Amino acid sequence: MSDRRPAPSLLFEGARVLDPASGFDGSAFVAVRDGRIEAVAATRPAGSFDQTIDARGQWLMPGIVDIAARFREPGASHKATFASETRAAQSAGITAVTIPPDTRPPIATPAMVDRIHGIADRVGGLDVHLLGALTQDLAGESLAEMSALRQAGCVGVSNAASGLRDSLVGRRALDYAHGLGLTVHVFAQNPALANRGCAHEGPIATRLGLAPIPVAAEVSAIRFWISLVEDTGAAVHFGRLSTARGVEMVGAAQKIGLPVSADVAAHQLFLTTDDIGSFNAMCHVLPPLRSAEDRDALRAGVMHGLIGTICSDHQPHEPDAKINPFPLTEPGISGLETLLPLGLVLVEDRILTPLQLAERLSLGPARVLGVAAGSMAVGQRANLVLVDPAQPFELRGDQMLSAGRNTPFLGRKLPGRASLTVHAGTIVHRIQAPR
Structure with missing residues (x-):
């Protein structure tokens, strides 16, 4: 259930406050007024509040910043729209998303930046950051006008999944x-090494007759970009790592002080190539699901901070996109609504502490993007999520708010969820459930 009524002032009582920016993890009162955090205190702040929220037994942390989410508008609104995906994001505790540049047309001009920001502003209730195109129309040949894209508001640049003409x-x-x-x-x-494949190179792909994508496809790309970072000093963020060797290489680069960072899609921390089973198209993703050893290395990378961000890699599809033979289906998972719940599984599995989860979901991506988020400091814009870690639920397609129901996690029991989301001081999502 959503609640869009303005809330000029809020007081959270009894929450376990998780502030990754300061390292604070403890019980506190949190006051919100005029869209900003007014106080984080051990005792009740003075003054009156329009709403007092009993947050006992729950966690209050900065709103989730999703570093990779495709909303399909413009260019593929038959799959999803900003309106549908904003509602899904809000219900999942996400207060900011980053849109990759492979919209249609691509985010390669200031006019396109303005167009998407206009759509986002009309819907409201969510901070929307954009990555501009690295090359013109993502063709990989001539460089895009990065300076103009930066001035228009892009927080980074990317060629999405498209390759480059040459080094x-x-x-x-x-x-x-x-x-x-x-x-x-x-x-x-x-x-070239991926060669339009659709599954991890190994016995599963061989048995099913699926075109393989070798580990070397990721490793060689990381090696190439790290060599250029060494030459130029430029900051590079590796998105959606999928291999143990990739984690190792990123960690080695960080150890010698290179400005590289990385993220992983939440589903890569749980699924493996075995989950393809008998051509389960819901598990058709890029990069492909890899071995159990790769999955475990990704989990270790998240645990130790080599991978500083967990994202949804949200890619909603219409039902027809997943009903063809496996290689002909469209890759991607609708991931907004499982990002936080899967993160809570990592806490249950002792991969992360609650405070570390808050860092991987909010402060980590905010630092990569260079945006003011991920903090509970006084004066900070009040983008917050109240998490009930003990409100188990079963993921059901008929209860998802995303227009895309393409997820292999349907029917899975998950340990908890966002019970309330605040964007710029306003409650944009709230559920009432028996405790």
Whole structure:
């Protein structure tokens, strides 16, 4: 249930406050007034409040910043729209999303930036950040006007899943981005080695007759970009890691002080190539689901902070997109509504502490994007999520708010969810459930 009525002032009582920016993890009163955090205190702040929220037994943390989510508008509104996906994001405790540049047309001009921001502003209730195109129309040949895209409001640049014509384009792109102070977001997959495959190279792909994507497709791409980072000093963020070797290489680069960071899609921390089973198209994703050893290495990377961000990699599809033979189905999972609940499973499994989960979901991505989020400091804009970690539920398609119901987690019992989401001081989502 959503509640869009303005809330000029809020007081949260009894919550376990998780502030990854300060490292605070403890019980506190949190006051919100005029859209900002007014107080975080051990005792009740003075003054009256329009709403007092009993948050006992729940966690209050900064709103989730999803670093990779496709809302399909413009260009594919038959799959989803900003209106539908904003509601889904709000219900999941997400207060900010980052849209990759592969919309239709791509985010390659200031006019396109303005168009998408206009759509987002009309819907409201969510901070929307954009990645601009690294090359013109994502064609991989000539560089996009990164300076104009930055001035228009892009928080980084990327070529999404498209490749580059040659390594010189990559070198020039990093030089240009570095001069502008822009982070380059890289989908680490060598197109030639991936060769339009659809499954992890191994016995499952062989048995099912599926075109394979070897680990080397990711590893060679990471090696290429790290070598350019060494030459240029540019900041590179590797999105959606999928391999143990990739985690190892990113960690080694960080250890010697290179400005590289990485994220992982939540589903990669739970699923493996075995889940494809007998051509389960819900498990058709890019990068592909890999081995159990890769999954465990990704979990270790998240645990130790080598991977500082967990994202949804949200890609909603209409039902027809997943009913063809496996290689002909469209890759991607509708992930907004499972991002936080799957994170709570990581806490249950002792992969992360609650405070570390808040960091991987809010402060980590905010730092990569260079945006003011992920903090519970006084004066900070009040983008918050109240998490009930002990409100188990079964993920059901008829209860999902995303227009895309394409997820392999349907029917899965999950341990908890967002009970209330606040965006800029206003409650945009609230559920009332028996405790």
